[in-house]
Amino acid sequence: MRNVYVLGAGITKYGKSTLTGRELALEASRKAIDEAGISATDIEAGFVGNAFSISEKQGHMGPIVMSGLGIPDAPASTIESACASGGSAMREGWVNVGSGVYDCMLIAGVEKVSQLDTITATTFFSYASDFIFEGACGASFPGLYAAIARAHMTEFGTTQEQLANVAVKNHENAMSNPNAHLHKRITVDDVMKSAVVADPLKLFDSSPFSDGGAAVILCSEDFLRKTSGKTSETVMIRGSGRAGGTGALHQRDDMTSLNAAVLAGREAFKRANLTQKDIDFAEVHDCFTIAELIAEEDLGFARKGEAAKLTQEGYTSLKGELPVNPSGGLKAKGHPVGATGVGQVVEVFDQLHHRAGGRQVENPRIALTHNVGATGASAVVHIFEMN
Amino acid sequence: MRNVYVLGAGITKYGKSTLTGRELALEASRKAIDEAGISATDIEAGFVGNAFSISEKQGHMGPIVMSGLGIPDAPASTIESACASGGSAMREGWVNVGSGVYDCMLIAGVEKVSQLDTITATTFFSYASDFIFEGACGASFPGLYAAIARAHMTEFGTTQEQLANVAVKNHENAMSNPNAHLHKRITVDDVMKSAVVADPLKLFDSSPFSDGGAAVILCSEDFLRKTSGKTSETVMIRGSGRAGGTGALHQRDDMTSLNAAVLAGREAFKRANLTQKDIDFAEVHDCFTIAELIAEEDLGFARKGEAAKLTQEGYTSLKGELPVNPSGGLKAKGHPVGATGVGQVVEVFDQLHHRAGGRQVENPRIALTHNVGATGASAVVHIFEMN
Numbered sequence: 001m002r003n004v005y006v007l008g009a010g011i012t013k014y015g016k017s018t019l020t021g022r023e024l025a026l027e028a029s030r031k032a033i034d035e036a037g038i039s040a041t042d043i044e045a046g047f048v049g050n051a052f053s054i055s056e057k058q059g060h061m062g063p064i065v066m067s068g069l070g071i072p073d074a075p076a077s078t079i080e081s082a083c084a085s086g087g088s089a090m091r092e093g094w095v096n097v098g099s100g101v102y103d104c105m106l107i108a109g110v111e112k113v114s115q116l117d118t119i120t121a122t123t124f125f126s127y128a129s130d131f132i133f134e135g136a137c138g139a140s141f142p143g144l145y146a147a148i149a150r151a152h153m154t155e156f157g158t159t160q161e162q163l164a165n166v167a168v169k170n171h172e173n174a175m176s177n178p179n180a181h182l183h184k185r186i187t188v189d190d191v192m193k194s195a196v197v198a199d200p201l202k203l204f205d206s207s208p209f210s211d212g213g214a215a216v217i218l219c220s221e222d223f224l225r226k227t228s229g230k231t232s233e234t235v236m237i238r239g240s241g242r243a244g245g246t247g248a249l250h251q252r253d254d255m256t257s258l259n260a261a262v263l264a265g266r267e268a269f270k271r272a273n274l275t276q277k278d279i280d281f282a283e284v285h286d287c288f289t290i291a292e293l294i295a296e297e298d299l300g301f302a303r304k305g306e307a308a309k310l311t312q313e314g315y316t317s318l319k320g321e322l323p324v325n326p327s328g329g330l331k332a333k334g335h336p337v338g339a340t341g342v343g344q345v346v347e348v349f350d351q352l353h354h355r356a357g358g359r360q361v362e363n364p365r366i367a368l369t370h371n372v373g374a375t376g377a378s379a380v381v382h383i384f385e386m387n
Numbered sequence: 388m389r390n391v392y393v394l395g396a397g398i399t400k401y402g403k404s405t406l407t408g409r410e411l412a413l414e415a416s417r418k419a420i421d422e423a424g425i426s427a428t429d430i431e432a433g434f435v436g437n438a439f440s441i442s443e444k445q446g447h448m449g450p451i452v453m454s455g456l457g458i459p460d461a462p463a464s465t466i467e468s469a470c471a472s473g474g475s476a477m478r479e480g481w482v483n484v485g486s487g488v489y490d491c492m493l494i495a496g497v498e499k500v501s502q503l504d505t506i507t508a509t510t511f512f513s514y515a516s517d518f519i520f521e522g523a524c525g526a527s528f529p530g531l532y533a534a535i536a537r538a539h540m541t542e543f544g545t546t547q548e549q550l551a552n553v554a555v556k557n558h559e560n561a562m563s564n565p566n567a568h569l570h571k572r573i574t575v576d577d578v579m580k581s582a583v584v585a586d587p588l589k590l591f592d593s594s595p596f597s598d599g600g601a602a603v604i605l606c607s608e609d610f611l612r613k614t615s616g617k618t619s620e621t622v623m624i625r626g627s628g629r630a631g632g633t634g635a636l637h638q639r640d641d642m643t644s645l646n647a648a649v650l651a652g653r654e655a656f657k658r659a660n661l662t663q664k665d666i667d668f669a670e671v672h673d674c675f676t677i678a679e680l681i682a683e684e685d686l687g688f689a690r691k692g693e694a695a696k697l698t699q700e701g702y703t704s705l706k707g708e709l710p711v712n713p714s715g716g717l718k719a720k721g722h723p724v725g726a727t728g729v730g731q732v733v734e735v736f737d738q739l740h741h742r743a744g745g746r747q748v749e750n751p752r753i754a755l756t757h758n759v760g761a762t763g764a765s766a767v768v769h770i771f772e773m774n
């Protein structure tokens with residue numbers, strides 16, 4: 001596999017949008033193209049991460065995006081891995097450019113769901129569970145992650161206040177992210193007093209339904225040299241990992257860990273030839289507060305049951321040893337499903353280029369993204385380095 | 388890129404099924420695994436071609452299939468490119484194995500739509516058009532392909548009887564395919580007298596809504612040698628091509644050709660280092676009869692406007708120079724959207740292994756598959772050789 005570089009990145013504001021999915025994807029894609037300093041016609045092919053565009057009656061989103069960019073000949077398939085659709089699209093971009101099949105690709109991610117009311121959206125999202133056993137029985141994702149949280153609390157003594165700490169930190173980070181869905185500084189008390197969604201998870205433990213688009217340009221070293229005349233000061237993909245887990249929670253031996261994330265993390269670290277200590281910051285999949293703690297444990301940043309302390313002690317804060325979700329994470333930056341995994345890479349791109357404003361991590365060089373589908377039926381981990 | 392081999396292939400009966408999508412995908416996958424002589428645990432990862440499983444309330448089909456096979460750790464994303472979803476899944480399998488990322492992959496395709504009534508299914512399928520400009524205005528796929536047919540008739544004098552010839556041939560071929568959806572020998576007169584769906588296309592010009600699953604095992608030369616102790620008498624992917632076209636028909640300069648198929652065909656022939664003369668038979672995307680004629684022209688088997696004669700003169704019949712759709716094609720074998728492109732490869736596998744029974748092509752060694760999404764917004768072409 002050849003080296004693969006992230007030449008440009010673009011993102012829309014996350015939140016409730018009046019734009020259609022295609023318009024969100026196009027806005028992000030055009031920004032990424034501009035940022036990369038290329039023209040759209042340089043793009044040979046693409047992938048679009050998307051899970052629920054059929055809710056706005058538009059499938060086959062790939063060619064719609066490419067046509068909108070004026071490059072209809074360039075093929076683009078949609079990649080769907082539920083909430084890991086964006087990360088999975090990144091992965092296949094890495095494989096396609098790394099293998100030499102293409103020299104320049106667009107990886108976009110998009111979701112538009114604010115036209116759905118909350119009950120319809122939750123039901124629609126539950127189609128990403130093992131529906132026969134879960135969604136159809138009323139177990140939508142808040143309930144499934146609540147079961148995971150309860151298991152973690154029972155096994156390790158994790159408290160609801162410790163979960164709340166994650167929300168407080170990520171809301172704080174999002175205050176400096178102009179593209180974040182939620183700009184609202186909160187306290188542990190606010191979280192504890194917010195409405196119960198699925199006990200023990202409350203409203204402020206949960207990521208919002210967001211609309212949004214994100215896009216990156218991936219390229220080979222040859223293309224990079226031709227375009228920019230350099231290969232240094234460019235973000236490179238150091239490692240990539242992809243793994244699966246059971247569709248349904250009841251098939252798991254252990255509900256306190258997402259095995260797919262463990263395996264994807266191992267593959268990414270192995271390919272990168274790096275260890276946890278090398279990571280300067282991470283964007284992880286905190287669809288619910290419990291998910292951030294489990295992510296830190298699954299990725300080897302904390303021993304099992306000990307992640308809660310990391311947040312409590314400020315280790316994962318913006319100024320801590322290992323900032324986690326400086327963007328605000330899914331929790332506060334927002335969670336436009338298909339865009340989420342690509343949006344994590346946009347944050348890495350901005351941070352490694354030292355242009356993250358008030359949420360800038362101090363001198364980062366190596367970063368990790370962690371994107372999960374459903375309750376861990378899919379997971380994708382990438383490691384990036386400023387070259 | 389390394390050589391990529393098709394080690395096993397499996398398919399369900401196409402038609403109206405009482406099984407769920409996951410069951411259809413699992414049935415085909417288990418057959419492919421058995422045929423390959425491997426165990427499921429040899430599979431490292433997969434892709435599932437699927438477009439409309441949300442209509443049965445199940446997204447995230449990849450992990451559902453892998454879990455069902457007892458290999459939940461092996462990741463699988465869904466690839467959606469409308470009716471080219473299966474071919475696109477094949478393409479990414481080729482890239483992943485060819486690049487050395489994996490040595491053994493499952494590529495499955497599946498669709499389950501018979502729970503929808505015809506109007507709902509047609510509406511659902513129209514989400515794969517450029518919906519804002521087409522589906523929303525009532526232009527569903529029969530109408531869009533009717534416009535294409537009318538343009539071809541106007542430009543080249545193609546007649547409705549010539550379209551009917553395609554249906555007659557493919558229905559005849561399907562008579563010897565036990566897995567075909569339609570077992571009904573028809574005449575040109577039957578086609579001409581069948582109900583008009585979208586003038587000039589009639590019921591017998593149109594492929595049916597089918598349920599079905601198909602799967603293949605792709606592997607590297609190393610894996611093949613380890614498993615079977617040989618690399619000869621195995622089906623190899625000689626070439627792969629993938630291209631796009633505008634989402635909407637009104638954006639095209641020419642409606643008598645699908646440019647994506649032209650480009651995908653060129654890439655596949657170039658990678659295979661072969662020409663049209665080398666192809667012993669082809670499985671092409673005849674979602675409507677007009678589509679088979681255009682496919683033959685787009686792929687360079689006939690000059691523009693001259694494909695109709697090929698059918699008329701028996702050139703594309705089972706005993707002709709270039710048998711096209713010996714399986715019966717989408718027209719009569721059936722068209723379970725996500726499965727279609729993978730099912731074409733299953734037919735190639737069976738034909739190249741000389742086990743296609745009454746529809747066996749005479750001594751084939753090299754074959755081509757052609758899979759189209761929407762009205763040519765996506766196209767994928769593969770060329771296979773018996774090694």
